[in-house]
Structures are given as C-alpha cells and as structure tokens.
Amino acid sequence: MSRSLRIALVASARFPIKEPFAGGLEAHTWSLAHALTARGHHVELFAAPGSDPALDVVELPVHRPSLSSAARSDVSMPDHAWMEEHHAYLRLMLDLGEDGGRHYDVVHNNSLHHLPIAMAPAVRSPVVTTLHTPPTPWLESAIQAPAHCPVTFTAVSDHTAAAWRPLVAAARVIRNGVDTALWRRGEGGDHLVWSGRIVPEKGPHLAAEAARKAGHPLRLAGPIGDMDYFRTHVAPLLDEDITYAGHLGRRDLARLVGGAAAALVTPCWDEPYGLVVAEALACGTPVCGFDRGALGEIVDEDSGLLAPPDDVGALAELIDATTRLDRRAVRTRAERFCSLDAMADGYTSLYQELAA
Structure with a gap:
C-alpha cells in the first residue's frame, strides 16, 4: 500500500x-x-x-x-x-x-x-x-x-x-x-465554442473566420492576454453570431463547452499539450482543430477531426462532420486518456x- x-x-x-x-x-x-x-x-x-x-x-x-x-x-x-x-x-x-x-x-x-x-x-x-x-x-x-x-x-x-x-x-x-466529475458530458447545442488565452498564438480570430465560413455561431471565452491583438484582430469580428463570453470560472466554462456542438482549437504554434482539448472531450464536445503539436495525440477519429495547420477553409469544411460525432464516445475518450x-x-x- x-x-x-x-x-x-x-x-x-x-x-x-x-x-x-x-x-x-x-x-x-x-x-x-x-x-x-x-x-x-x-x-x-x-x-x-x-x-x-x-x-x-x-x-x-x-x-x-x-x-x-x-x-x-x-x-x-x-x-x-x-x-x-x-x-x-x-x-x-x-x-x-x-x-x-x-x-x-x-x-x-x-x-x-x-x-x-x-x-x-x-x-x-x-x-x-x-x-x-x-x-x-x-x-x-x-x-x-x-x-x-x-x-x-x-x-x-x-x-x-x-x-x-x-x-x-x-x-x-x-x-x-481534467476533472471529469466537473467537466461533465453536456447535451450540445447550436453554437460552437473556442476557449483559451486570447493571444495571437492561440488563433481565436481563425476560429471566428472558420465558424463564419461554416455558418455556425461561435462563443469565445478566456482571458485577454494581448489587448492590442484582441482590439485589432478579434473585436472587429464580433457580432450577434460571433460573441465574447468573457473570462469564465471552470463551472461556467464547463456549461458553455458542454452546450456546444463542437469546440474549435486553432493553435498557430505547436501546442505542447492543449488542456482545452481535454476539457472539451470530457464535456462530450467533439473537437475540430488544426493538426499541430500534441493535438493528434489527444484527439482520435471518434472524438474529433483535424485540418492542416492554419488552413481556415479546410477547418470550416470539417465542422459539420465534427458536430455529428457521438458525444458518448467523445466522453469515453477523455475518461480513458486524459x-x-x-x-x-x-x-x-x-x-x-x-x-x-
């Protein structure tokens, strides 16, 4: 013992x-x-x-x-x-x-x-x-x-x-x-979600562009780590379909992620891990992202789809298929892997x- x-x-x-x-x-x-x-x-x-x-x-x-x-x-x-x-x-x-x-x-x-x-x-x-x-x-x-x-x-x-x-x-x-007792499987919804630090290397502006191309509303959440970047590249994209929910605590963020049809993950660098990916999977929310860094380790074919790095058009084309993935299988991936x-x-x- x-x-x-x-x-x-x-x-x-x-x-x-x-x-x-x-x-x-x-x-x-x-x-x-x-x-x-x-x-x-x-x-x-x-x-x-x-x-x-x-x-x-x-x-x-x-x-x-x-x-x-x-x-x-x-x-x-x-x-x-x-x-x-x-x-x-x-x-x-x-x-x-x-x-x-x-x-x-x-x-x-x-x-x-x-x-x-x-x-x-x-x-x-x-x-x-x-x-x-x-x-x-x-x-x-x-x-x-x-x-x-x-x-x-x-x-x-x-x-x-x-x-x-x-x-x-x-x-x-x-x-x-991630705590799978806190990050519970949600029922999904109509909107997409992007979460993380709002900085250039996380690419939230690319998520907004992909969501608009695919015709889906998007909720952004996270601390603004670079105000100049937010004002220049993110704020101009905000409207009734692309909205900023603020910097949320874990429970509020878990509800937002669990109520999303899919999570967009758009790193502009090679992510060493990507905790937001694990959080989304725990909520049963499939991931649609760029195939960079460790994302391909965390996401498998049952829990998400990955596009070539920085290819907003390819990402947008994968969104609808991602939203149709089985949320129970997505949750199981989190329980077993992260x-x-x-x-x-x-x-x-x-x-x-x-x-x-």
Missing part, C-alpha cells in the same frame, strides 16, 4: 493559482494540488500571492530585490517583472537547499523558470520537473550546467518528450488531466519510486 508523502509543488510565479485561471498551466497546477491532497498526501504549493486559500499555499516572495542605483542603471538590467520572478525562485531554492528541503519526500517543479533546475543539485529531496513547453535556451542551459543533472523529468505529451529528447533522453510522459485520476496515478507512482 502506498504511503502518504510530503510534496513541495512549485508553481509558476507569474499568476496566482486560482479561478478564473490565467491559463492552462495554472489550471493544471491547481488540479494536481487538489488531486494529490484528496489522495491523502500533504502538499505545500509554492505559488504567487493571491493563490487559492483552500490550498496549503506558501507564497513565493515575488517582490523586487533592493538594487543599487548603479545596478539599476546598467544597460543590461532586465525588466522589473523578470527580476522579481528571478529573485523569488532564487530565495525559494536557497531555502530548499538548506533545512527546508528535508521536510519533503519530493519537490515537483511545474514552473517555467530555470533556477529550480539549475539549483536542484543543492536540494536533498528528489526533484521532478514537468516539461510544459518546447525547449527554451534558459532551461537547456540549466540542464547542461552540472556534469550530471539530478532532476527527473516528465513531459505532458509524446510530442513534447520528443522535442526535448536530444537533451532529456528519458522524460516520462504523464499527460495533463482524466485527472490518470494524471494523479502517474505522478503518485513516480513520487513513490523516487521516495523509496
């Missing part, structure tokens, strides 16, 4: 881990913390100020270090946000490298910052890092800095694991999961191996 573990869960410091979530990374971290706690593990979440008080949150010291006037005038001085984040992770890892690290059976890093990897050799507990993105120069440098990087790596998809393979030979794939239980099983098994 597995024993209860003390887990330090390191989050991204950029946004609080609370609803409505700033993005998929924050939603993933929140869900993982709750799932592990529900299994009897003691989880301390190191996260930005303002995170969900229902979690055992230790606030990352996200504040500006006291810099001299000479340092501030240095032409190479990064912006304030970069310095605040750097300072927060530096203090955290120094603490974990001292007595703080002895309190945990495992430290699980879900941030995108290089310091939890670079400073892992100083931590007595095993350190796990989940690779949520394609390779970045900062993380590649941190991995290569020691003669032997002691970090155990996981990846959110086969696609992401393959992208990192030249440097990380054996990342265990543990896909992000549930919260499956994700928690994967991480718990890994933690137990390392703690042993």
Whole structure:
C-alpha cells in the first residue's frame, strides 16, 4: 500500500493559482494540488500571492530585490517583472537547499523558470520537473550546467518528450488531466465554442473566420492576454453570431463547452499539450482543430477531426462532420486518456519510486 508523502509543488510565479485561471498551466497546477491532497498526501504549493486559500499555499516572495542605483542603471538590467520572478525562485531554492528541503519526500517543479533546475543539485529531496513547453535556451542551459543533472523529468505529451529528447533522453510522459466529475458530458447545442488565452498564438480570430465560413455561431471565452491583438484582430469580428463570453470560472466554462456542438482549437504554434482539448472531450464536445503539436495525440477519429495547420477553409469544411460525432464516445475518450485520476496515478507512482 502506498504511503502518504510530503510534496513541495512549485508553481509558476507569474499568476496566482486560482479561478478564473490565467491559463492552462495554472489550471493544471491547481488540479494536481487538489488531486494529490484528496489522495491523502500533504502538499505545500509554492505559488504567487493571491493563490487559492483552500490550498496549503506558501507564497513565493515575488517582490523586487533592493538594487543599487548603479545596478539599476546598467544597460543590461532586465525588466522589473523578470527580476522579481528571478529573485523569488532564487530565495525559494536557497531555502530548499538548506533545512527546508528535508521536510519533503519530493519537490515537483511545474514552473517555467530555470533556477529550480539549475539549483536542484543543492536540494536533498528528489526533484521532478514537468516539461510544459518546447525547449527554451534558459532551461537547456540549466540542464547542461552540472556534469550530471539530478532532476527527473516528465513531459505532458509524446510530442513534447520528443522535442526535448536530444537533451532529456528519458522524460516520462504523464499527460495533463481534467476533472471529469466537473467537466461533465453536456447535451450540445447550436453554437460552437473556442476557449483559451486570447493571444495571437492561440488563433481565436481563425476560429471566428472558420465558424463564419461554416455558418455556425461561435462563443469565445478566456482571458485577454494581448489587448492590442484582441482590439485589432478579434473585436472587429464580433457580432450577434460571433460573441465574447468573457473570462469564465471552470463551472461556467464547463456549461458553455458542454452546450456546444463542437469546440474549435486553432493553435498557430505547436501546442505542447492543449488542456482545452481535454476539457472539451470530457464535456462530450467533439473537437475540430488544426493538426499541430500534441493535438493528434489527444484527439482520435471518434472524438474529433483535424485540418492542416492554419488552413481556415479546410477547418470550416470539417465542422459539420465534427458536430455529428457521438458525444458518448467523445466522453469515453477523455475518461480513458486524459482524466485527472490518470494524471494523479502517474505522478503518485513516480513520487513513490523516487521516495523509496
């Protein structure tokens, strides 16, 4: 029988881990913390100020270090946000490298910052890092800095694991999961839905163009991450058929997605995973999207149809066929492939191996 573990869960410091979530990374971290706690593990979440008080949150010291006037005038001085984040992770890892690290059976890093990897050799507990993105120069440098990087790596998809393979030979794939008790199978409806951060790389304007070509109304939902992009490329497309529902909490978003005929997923880059895909499948809402990144891993022939990248016309042509897919089969795909239980099983098994 597995024993209860003390887990330090390191989050991204950029946004609080609370609803409505700033993005998929924050939603993933929140869900993982709750799932592990529900299994009897003691989880301390190191996260930005303002995170969900229902979690055992230790606030990352996200504040500006006291810099001299000479340092501030240095032409190479990064912006304030970069310095605040750097300072927060530096203090955290120094603490974990001292007595703080002895309190945990495992430290699980879900941030995108290089310091939890670079400073892992100083931590007595095993350190796990989940690779949520394609390779970045900062993380590649941190991995290569020691003669032997002691970090155990996981990846959110086969696609992401393959992208990192030249440097990380054996990342265990543990896909992000969604709570299928919250994201319930809906009855569908007449409208299409698009959800996610409203930024250029997510391509909501392409979803709006495809929906209009196919003659279907579309509901957009999510935080506006780039106001200039929203005003220039999205707002001009809004009318009585293409509407913006706002930045919704999970329950409201689940109702919106569950009431849609299909979900449009239009990445303009190679998505490392795509949590919105898993959320749609859990609602029984079939996915019509661009075949980029990990989407082809999550969606199978019973749960969605994929068009060539950036081909709005091809996407529009697939919409009607997508809406006719069996919603029960779509839901079954989520239960078997990308549930919260499956994700928690994967991480718990890994933690137990390392703690042993």
